[in-house]
Amino acid sequence: xxxxxxxxxxxxxxxxxxxxxxxxxxxxxxxxxxxxxxxxxxxxxxxxxxxxxxxxxxxxxxxxxxxxxxxxxxxxxxxxxxxxxxxxxxxxxxxxxxxxxxxxxxxxxxxxxxxxxxxxxxxxxxxxxxxxxxxxxxxxxxxxxxxxxxxxxxxxxxxxxxxxxxxxxxxxxxxxxxxxxxxxxxxxxxxxxxxxxxxxxxxxxxxxxxxxxxxxxxxxxxxxxxxxxxxxxxxxxxxxxxxxxxxxxxxxxxxxxxxxxxxxxxxxxxxxxxxxxxxxxxxxxxxxxxxxxxxxxxxxxxxxxxxxxxxxxxxxxxxxxxxxxxxxxxxxxxxxxxxxxxxxxxxxxxxxxxxxxxxxxxxxxxxxxxxxxxxxxxxxxxxxxxxxxxxxxxxxxxxxxxxxxxxxxxxx
Amino acid sequence: xxxxxxxxxxxxxxxxxxxxxxxxxxxxxxxxxxxxxxxxxxxxxxxxxxxxxxxxxxxxxxxxxxxxxxxxxxxxxxxxxxxxxxxxxxxxxxxxxxxxxxxxxxxxxxxxxxxxxxxxxxxxxxxxxxxxxxxxxxxxxxxxxxxxxx
Numbered sequence: 279x280x281x282x283x284x285x286x287x288x289x290x291x292x293x294x295x296x297x298x299x300x301x302x303x304x305x306x307x308x309x310x311x312x313x314x315x316x317x318x319x320x321x322x323x324x325x326x327x328x329x330x331x332x333x334x335x336x337x338x339x340x341x342x343x344x345x346x347x348x349x350x351x352x353x354x355x356x357x358x359x360x361x362x363x364x365x366x367x368x369x370x371x372x373x374x375x376x377x378x379x380x381x382x383x384x385x386x387x388x389x390x391x392x393x394x395x396x397x398x399x400x401x402x403x404x405x406x407x408x409x410x411x412x413x414x415x416x417x418x419x420x421x422x423x424x425x426x427x428x429x430x431x432x433x434x435x436x437x438x439x440x441x442x443x444x445x446x447x448x449x450x451x452x453x454x455x456x457x458x459x460x461x462x463x464x465x466x467x468x469x470x471x472x473x474x475x476x477x478x479x480x481x482x483x484x485x486x487x488x489x490x491x492x493x494x495x496x497x498x499x500x501x502x503x504x505x506x507x508x509x510x511x512x513x514x515x516x517x518x519x520x521x522x523x524x525x526x527x528x529x530x531x532x533x534x535x536x537x538x539x540x541x542x543x544x545x546x547x548x549x550x551x552x553x554x555x556x557x558x559x560x561x562x563x564x565x566x567x568x569x570x571x572x573x574x575x576x577x578x579x580x581x582x583x584x585x586x587x588x589x590x591x592x593x594x595x596x597x598x599x600x601x602x603x604x605x606x607x608x609x610x611x612x613x614x615x616x617x618x619x620x621x622x623x624x625x626x627x628x629x630x631x632x633x634x635x636x637x638x639x640x641x642x643x644x645x646x647x648x649x650x651x652x653x654x655x656x657x658x659x660x661x662x663x664x665x666x667x668x669x670x671x672x673x674x675x676x677x678x679x680x681x682x683x684x685x686x687x688x689x690x
Numbered sequence: 691x692x693x694x695x696x697x698x699x700x701x702x703x704x705x706x707x708x709x710x711x712x713x714x715x716x717x718x719x720x721x722x723x724x725x726x727x728x729x730x731x732x733x734x735x736x737x738x739x740x741x742x743x744x745x746x747x748x749x750x751x752x753x754x755x756x757x758x759x760x761x762x763x764x765x766x767x768x769x770x771x772x773x774x775x776x777x778x779x780x781x782x783x784x785x786x787x788x789x790x791x792x793x794x795x796x797x798x799x800x801x802x803x804x805x806x807x808x809x810x811x812x813x814x815x816x817x818x819x820x821x822x823x824x825x826x827x828x829x830x831x832x833x834x835x836x837x838x839x840x
């Protein structure tokens with residue numbers, strides 16, 4: 279029987295929001311157990327002084343004391359989950375500072391989340407799974423070269439991707455919009471096999487990631503079924519050739535976004551959010567449709583425009599689009615509108631997600647939206663850095679899966 | 691006998707004093723006890739389900755964090771039910787505490803809005819203040835309808 283990964287819960291308000299069963303269930307699904315680190319009353323009394331943040335809420339003092347116990351080794355854990363109420367300013371400050379403190383002062387993987395009473399175990403599952411992967415599979419994540427003949431699949435919410443790799447080289451790719459999970463996967467596998475010129479039976483190991491990973495992975499008997507936070511991090515630093523030291527990975531996806539601070543290829547701090555459709559690739563798709571162009575043309579068009587010429591009244595996908603329509607009606611150029619849409623998405627991710635991780639250079643953008651040059655440019659301007667977009671960045675999950683899957687090749 | 695809301699709600703000392711003087715203490719222990727003694731275990735440890743923060747909307751708007759509304763679903767009805775209240779400011783954690791500062795502000799605000807007798811005291815810092823503290827609580831509780839003079 280596998281020893282469960284022990285995840286320390288530093289929570290404020292979770293018990294009173296009715297979400298504890300959801301937290302426990304998400305942990306159970308990834309063979310982890312959630313526990314509260316033991317502290318004494320004296321620890322809580324001195325917590326504010328030691329940490330340097332004097333908060334009013336007693337539960338926040340308590341989680342500061344628990345964090346100090348973890349960092350100093352008075353309490354032991356494999357990973358840390360910080361959960362506080364959504365919309366609580368005091369808790370947000372503590373949540374962010376504790377995450378930074380634990381990351382810097384210990385080697386514990388940490389993720390934070392602000393919940394409402396509507397938070398479900400499904401929402402928490404990928405985050406918990408990533409914590410467990412980092413805690414349990416460090417050796418696997420240390421892999422820096424792909425070996426043998428492996429296939430990676432990324433069953434994403436918007437698109438399905440396949441990659442075939444041989445001896446550390448990509449030899450086949452497949453890409454399709456996701457319709458039926460299995461059918462889309464079959465199509466991209468066929469495309470990748472055709473391009474690579476190998477037979478399915480020759481593939482030595484398969485890795486699967488993305489939303490459809492469990493369905494697909496079980497159906498095809500994958501060797502590795504892995505959430506996209508660790509897989510994408512690994513794929514990003516591998517493709518960008520930044521496997522050592524720090525990096526930040528940004529993946530603006532079709533349904534949610536990921537921002538990950540990576541150290542030596544292993545995620546340290548990460549956030550994953552479906553903040554809003556207005557901060558996703560969907561908004562850019564809608565903008566392209568409204569402008570009557572293909573999504574591949576949006577980026578170059580945006581590079582010719584000036585975002586500040588278009589007043590955006592909202593980040594919302596509905597009202598934001600309305601602002602774009604109003605701008606067109608007022609005589610703004612399609613280039614300005616395209617630039618404004620890219621800036622809007624980048625700014626929202628910057629304001630609402632990137633504040634939750636430590637931005638460490640190089641910043642690597644991956645996923646399909648990384649091919650939209652206007653979005654990459656807008657993000658680079660906001661972060662005041664040159665963004666790295668590696669080759670095959672749109673296949674990031676599939677590349678990461680193929681890379682990690684080679685650890686499962688059975689040697690004769 | 692009067693129903694007396696105690697703040698901090700987890701204070702066993704306050705709860706005991708109220709009961710000793712013939713009244714019913716209203717606080718966290720009572721609110722949580724009623725839940726954990728209810729058949730079925732929906733959401734341990736406090737048995738609060740996602741429905742409770744919605745009940746808390748009676749006391750705090752939807753933009754208020756769910757933890758505040760969940761707490762108010764417990765304390766709000768007690769405040770409405772209370773016929774008197776005792777508020778101890780800056781209490782030591784060992785005396786009793788309420789976890790969320792925003793909830794604490796709202797609880798105290800709602801108690802002040804009720805037209806009921808309220809005793810407000812600072813937590814004592816030494817023996818002399820402690821004696822005056824207990825005497826003040828005794829006098830207040832004795833003055834309430836049905837109070838016991840000991």
